[in-house]
Amino acid sequence: MIKFQNVSKVYENKGQKTEALKEINVTVDKGDIFGVIGFSGAGKSTLLRTVNLLENPSTGEVLVDGKHLASLSKHQLRQEQKKIGMIFQHFHLLHSKTVYENVALPLGLSRVSKKEVDKRVRETLDFVGLSDKLQSYPDQLSGGQKQRVGIARALVTNPSILLCDEATSALDPQTTISILNLLKQINEEYKITILIITHEMEVIKEICNRVAVMENGRIIETETVFNLFTDPQTETTQNFVRSIVRDHVPDTVYHLMEKNGYIGRIFTFKFTGSSSGKPIISQISKQFDVEVNVLYGNITELQGTPFGNLIVELVGPHEEVEWGLDFARKQQVHVKEVTSNGNRNRHYFERTLGNVVHG
Numbered sequence: 001m002i003k004f005q006n007v008s009k010v011y012e013n014k015g016q017k018t019e020a021l022k023e024i025n026v027t028v029d030k031g032d033i034f035g036v037i038g039f040s041g042a043g044k045s046t047l048l049r050t051v052n053l054l055e056n057p058s059t060g061e062v063l064v065d066g067k068h069l070a071s072l073s074k075h076q077l078r079q080e081q082k083k084i085g086m087i088f089q090h091f092h093l094l095h096s097k098t099v100y101e102n103v104a105l106p107l108g109l110s111r112v113s114k115k116e117v118d119k120r121v122r123e124t125l126d127f128v129g130l131s132d133k134l135q136s137y138p139d140q141l142s143g144g145q146k147q148r149v150g151i152a153r154a155l156v157t158n159p160s161i162l163l164c165d166e167a168t169s170a171l172d173p174q175t176t177i178s179i180l181n182l183l184k185q186i187n188e189e190y191k192i193t194i195l196i197i198t199h200e201m202e203v204i205k206e207i208c209n210r211v212a213v214m215e216n217g218r219i220i221e222t223e224t225v226f227n228l229f230t231d232p233q234t235e236t237t238q239n240f241v242r243s244i245v246r247d248h249v250p251d252t253v254y255h256l257m258e259k260n261g262y263i264g265r266i267f268t269f270k271f272t273g274s275s276s277g278k279p280i281i282s283q284i285s286k287q288f289d290v291e292v293n294v295l296y297g298n299i300t301e302l303q304g305t306p307f308g309n310l311i312v313e314l315v316g317p318h319e320e321v322e323w324g325l326d327f328a329r330k331q332q333v334h335v336k337e338v339t340s341n342g343n344r345n346r347h348y349f350e351r352t353l354g355n356v357v358h359g
């Protein structure tokens with residue numbers, strides 16, 4: 001478990017102060033894959049580095065498995081730091097050493113026999129799928145393989161926590177998925193708590209169970225990944241969510257609607273869990289005097305639960321539309337109106353859907 005209590009960090013350079021962290025209060029539970037997302041400069045790296053004391057908080061405390069690392073003796077601190085592995089965006093491998101030597105490095109500092117070191121290094125490299133690369137040098141490896149070496153080096157000391165600093169940002173999408181799957185496997189098989197910072201919502205969606213959104217040194221939202229995607233509260237979070245769940249009317253459809261003069265009312269329908277599998281749209285048009293025009297739709301999977309998102313235009317007498325909406329709500333569909341009918345509301349339409357209309 002990692003507990004940040006009122007953590008603030010101020011950097012001072014040549015008399016200039018930067019408040020990188022402001023009053024951070026958040027707890028990462030044991031077994032979590034906890035994501036921290038934010039734009040560049042939000043304070044993510046600083047936050048991550050306070051966990052193993054690569055950065056000291058200016059005020060507040062970070063407790064790791066109940067221990068306040070900053071108050072430990074040097075020797076005790078070294079012992080605790082061994083329980084915290086870290087991986088980096090640019091891998092940080094020693095290029096003059098082989099894969100085997102890179103992974104063995106953290107064990108060299110502890111009192112472990114040569115035989116035990118050999119066993120641990122081979123086992124760990126086998127786990128990350130690199131048992132055939134023991135004698136290779138980092139420059140002979142692909143980006144994904146280099147990150148696997150980085151992961152093996154972090155795991156070789158049997159840590160209870162793994163810190164991931166933009167671990168997949170330098171990798172292509174396919175390699176990213178394979179590394180994320182490996183992190184998930186590490187979390188499940190070794191019961192290691194993972195704290196991962198990223199600016200990619202895909203990473204959050206793929207492996208995290210909880211997430212904090214950072215902006216200007218503050219955490220502005222902390223949620224389960226499912227809730228964050230289905231009901232984002234702040235504008236920043238909504239923008240991040242849009243990178244995965246595109247909730248906008250495509251330009252081509254909008255122009256067509258504008259040409260024809262859209263006549264109905266427009267709604268977003270969010271389907272979560274069991275409502276995703278029901279034919280609710282067709283039932284609305286069968287049971288009520290309502291025509292349903294689907295303008296945009298997608299379905300994605302969040303932590304094994306399907307999440308569907310539709311933008312629909314409903315055309316029909318007012319009360320019939322309302323009955324249709326009630327019916328949808330009763331089926332656990334989250335309904336939100338995005339505009340009323342008529343071109344006179346175009347301004348509202350644009351404002352509400354935002355980036356939407358203009359991409």
Ligand SMILES: Nc1ncnc2c1ncn2[C@@H]1O[C@H](COP(=O)(O)OP(=O)(O)OP(=O)(O)O)[C@@H](O)[C@H]1O
Binds near residue numbers: 012013044
């Ligand atoms: N060593 C430092 N000295 C002075 N200011 C720093 C230092 N490290 C970070 N900062 C500043 O602190 C703020 C937060 O930086 P940080 O690297 O934690 O953000 P980030 O969200 O990780 O950004 P990125 O995704 O670009 O790495 C930024 O304004 C940055 O310029």
